Amino acid sequence: MSNCKRKLLSTERESLILKALGEGVSTITELSAQLNVSEATVRRDLHSLEEQGKAKRIHGGAVRVKFPQTEPIFTEKAGFHAQEKKSIAEKALEYIEDNDSIYLDGGSTILPLARMLDSRKNLTIVTNSMMAAAELMESQHRLILLGGEFRALSRTLVGPLTQQIVNTLHINKAFMGTIGFTVDEGISTTDPGEAFTKEIVMRRAGKVYVLVDSSKIGVPSFAVSGSINDIDTVITDENISPKLVKELEDSEVKIVF
Amino acid sequence: MSNCKRKLLSTERESLILKALGEGVSTITELSAQLNVSEATVRRDLHSLEEQGKAKRIHGGAVRVKFPQTEPIFTEKAGFHAQEKKSIAEKALEYIEDNDSIYLDGGSTILPLARMLDSRKNLTIVTNSMMAAAELMESQHRLILLGGEFRALSRTLVGPLTQQIVNTLHINKAFMGTIGFTVDEGISTTDPGEAFTKEIVMRRAGKVYVLVDSSKIGVPSFAVSGSINDIDTVITDENISPKLVKELEDSEVKIVF
DNA sequence: AAAGAAAATGCAAACTTTTGAAAGAATTTT
DNA sequence: AAAATTCTTTCAAAAGTTTGCATTTTCTTT
Numbered sequence: 110m111s112n113c114k115r116k117l118l119s120t121e122r123e124s125l126i127l128k129a130l131g132e133g134v135s136t137i138t139e140l141s142a143q144l145n146v147s148e149a150t151v152r153r154d155l156h157s158l159e160e161q162g163k164a165k166r167i168h169g170g171a172v173r174v175k176f177p178q179t180e181p182i183f184t185e186k187a188g189f190h191a192q193e194k195k196s197i198a199e200k201a202l203e204y205i206e207d208n209d210s211i212y213l214d215g216g217s218t219i220l221p222l223a224r225m226l227d228s229r230k231n232l233t234i235v236t237n238s239m240m241a242a243a244e245l246m247e248s249q250h251r252l253i254l255l256g257g258e259f260r261a262l263s264r265t266l267v268g269p270l271t272q273q274i275v276n277t278l279h280i281n282k283a284f285m286g287t288i289g290f291t292v293d294e295g296i297s298t299t300d301p302g303e304a305f306t307k308e309i310v311m312r313r314a315g316k317v318y319v320l321v322d323s324s325k326i327g328v329p330s331f332a333v334s335g336s337i338n339d340i341d342t343v344i345t346d347e348n349i350s351p352k353l354v355k356e357l358e359d360s361e362v363k364i365v366f
Numbered sequence: 367m368s369n370c371k372r373k374l375l376s377t378e379r380e381s382l383i384l385k386a387l388g389e390g391v392s393t394i395t396e397l398s399a400q401l402n403v404s405e406a407t408v409r410r411d412l413h414s415l416e417e418q419g420k421a422k423r424i425h426g427g428a429v430r431v432k433f434p435q436t437e438p439i440f441t442e443k444a445g446f447h448a449q450e451k452k453s454i455a456e457k458a459l460e461y462i463e464d465n466d467s468i469y470l471d472g473g474s475t476i477l478p479l480a481r482m483l484d485s486r487k488n489l490t491i492v493t494n495s496m497m498a499a500a501e502l503m504e505s506q507h508r509l510i511l512l513g514g515e516f517r518a519l520s521r522t523l524v525g526p527l528t529q530q531i532v533n534t535l536h537i538n539k540a541f542m543g544t545i546g547f548t549v550d551e552g553i554s555t556t557d558p559g560e561a562f563t564k565e566i567v568m569r570r571a572g573k574v575y576v577l578v579d580s581s582k583i584g585v586p587s588f589a590v591s592g593s594i595n596d597i598d599t600v601i602t603d604e605n606i607s608p609k610l611v612k613e614l615e616d617s618e619v620k621i622v623f
Numbered sequence: 624a625a626a627g628a629a630a631a632t633g634c635a636a637a638c639t640t641t642t643g644a645a646a647g648a649a650t651t652t653t
Numbered sequence: 654a655a656a657a658t659t660c661t662t663t664c665a666a667a668a669g670t671t672t673g674c675a676t677t678t679t680c681t682t683t
Contacts, residue, residue, distance in 0.1 A: 115393065115395075115396070116393075116426075116668090118391055118393060118424060118425070118426050118427045119424065119425065119426075119641085120391055120424055120429060121390075121391055137659080137660095146642080146643085147642070147643045147644075148643090148659090149642070149643055149644075150641085150642060150643075152659095152660075152661090153641085153642085160448060160449055160450075162448060168650070168651075168658095168659065168660085169651090169658080169659060169660095239496075239499065239500075239503070239511075242496065242516065243496070243500075245516075246496070246516070246518060246521065247518070251515070252515070252516035253513070253514065253515050253516065253527065254511065254513050254514065254516055254523050255513045256510070256511050256512045256513025256514065256523070256527075256528070256530075256531040257510065257511065257513065257531075258508070258509070258510050259499065259502075259503070259509035259510065259511055261503060261504070264503065266511050266513070270510065270513075270531050270534065271513070273513075273530040273531060273534070274513040274514075274527050274530060274531070277527065277530070376631075394669075394670095403632075403633085404632070404633050404634080405633095405669090405670095406632070406633060406634075406670095406671095407631080407632060407633075409669095409670075409671085410631085410632085425639095425640065425641070425668090425669065425670085426640095426641085426668075426669060426670095609671095624683100625682100625683090626681100626682085626683080627680105627681085627682080627683095628679100628680085628681075628682090629678105629679080629680075629681090630677105630678080630679070630680085631676105631677080631678070631679085632675105632676080632677070632678080633674105633675090633676075633677090634673105634674090634675085634676095635672100635673095635674090635675105636671100636672090636673090637670105637671085637672080637673105638669105638670080638671070638672095639668105639669080639670070639671085640667105640668085640669070640670085641666105641667085641668070641669085642665105642666085642667075642668085643664105643665095643666085643667095644663105644664090644665090644666100645662100645663090645664090646661105646662085646663085646664105647660105647661085647662085647663105648659105648660080648661075648662090649658105649659080649660065649661085650657100650658080650659070650660080651656105651657085651658070651659085652655100652656080652657070652658080653654100653655085653656070653657085
């Protein structure tokens with residue numbers, strides 16, 4: 110190196126330094142010799158590179174920084190019934206075909222489903238769930254987030270504002286989570302704003318699938334979304350009681366377990 | 367190069383300069399010798415090229431910039447000029463008061479600002495940035511996400527769908543990021559959908575603050591959002607040129623640095 | 624075609640940034 | 654703990670930039 114006839118500009122030096130760093134480290138003395146500049150200048154260049162996040166200073170030299178630290182994305186709280194939820198999601202996945210336009214609701218039951226969507230092609234995915242969106246950020250599908258007020262507890266976007274976007278979209282199949290589920294009242298949740306969003310989604314969606322693990326069945330929550338009539342299919346696990354299966358079938362709801 | 371007997375027109379020189387720059391850099395002295403003109407003329411040509419966004423001046427020479435200006439991937443951008451961005455964000459923070467209703471745009475310059483908002487109380491924060499939303503998830507403020515199509519590169523929600531929510535909200539102060547900034551065209555970005563969202567936000571916001579580090583100034587990108595008239599205040603770092611300060615003041619834009 | 628206006632160019636003085644050297648503080652090694 | 658190395662700060666010289674002005678070139682107008 111250093112067949113430099115003329116003085117180098119700072120940017121040239123910086124890229125040469127990066128090249129010299131390669132994968133490993135270089136000392137100030139080495140770089141100073143290679144670039145034919147004083148050590149003070151090397152330090153200054155290194156400082157600039159560090160500000161740009163391209164290199165990191167260490168005592169006596171510098172190291173290349175590879176790919177800058179990946180941002181802290183949403184973290185998932187380790188879940189109850191994780192295995193059941195995953196198997197419920199697998200059943201739901203079978204109803205999703207290439208080119209579908211689907212809605213993913215919030216909730217820990219829907220999240221595993223979001224992770225499986227790489228097996229489908231060219232989906233349009235509409236969601237109000239920040240967690241699902243974070244999962245799908247890197248995917249190849251088209252991703253649309255409902256706007257609205259952020260609800261910290263469920264990490265979803267809820268309330269009247271969500272209505273506007275929902276009403277302009279055509280949703281083929283909606284996959285809904287829930288806090289409570291009863292045959293009389295259908296799905297219910299703790300927050301009225303969230304219930305409202307669920308309701309307008311269900312009303313507009315072509316087909317509505319409710320994913321619910323058996324621990325929530327028979328337990329009503331505070332705010333009800335729509336009625337049992339808005340639901341086409343309930344997808345749940347094997348622990349569901351035969352009595353409930355019959356009740357659902359009487360209400361013309363398909364049930365998968 | 368250029369054994370030119372007759373004198374060259376400025377446009378001819380400029381294209382020769384661009385050719386000489388190639389992908390790399392050239393010094394003023396080199397260019398002056400190659401083109402048989404004084405260094406003063408080279409500087410003037412380079413200045414003109416810079417205004418056109420085709421080259422970027424650096425001390426002692428110039429580098430070629432590709433057009434349209436490419437957008438670095440998000441994680442790369444995060445570390446770039448990190449210190450400047452933080453100090454820009456600190457200046458912007460002073461314009462945010464308790465109970466304000468503010469908009470946070472996408473971009474790595476706005477992100478540090480999101481992190482500082484704990485020092486204010488009872489804000490209503492509207493944003494189209496997933497990263498900003500992730501930062502603000504735990505905060506006490508009211509958080510509203512614009513809906514819309516998710517754009518992976520910038521991790522923002524963009525496009526026509528965003529318009530609906532923006533139009534129903536009252537935004538007190540909007541804090542905008544940008545990929546490129548020129549006095550002639552104002553802020554510009556790489557994606558038309560993103561430009562669209564920026565534009566409708568700026569049009570509806572009471573006051574518009576643009577946060578831009580000096581490396582982006584004078585560099586236009588592909589899709590322009592609104593005009594310089596939509597901007598009330600530009601917040602930048604100390605490296606801004608006095609000339610630009612004057613130009614902005616002539617356009618009745620307040621400038622903070 | 625000549626005179627005048629406008630634009631471009633080169634030059635030089637004042638100013639700014641960058642660079643290298645040196646001194647003292649901080650860190651690592653022996 | 655002493656020695657050696659490296660880091661930070663400061664300062665002056667060198668290199669680069671800006672600005673105003675005189676000169677040349679180019680364009681317009683008569």
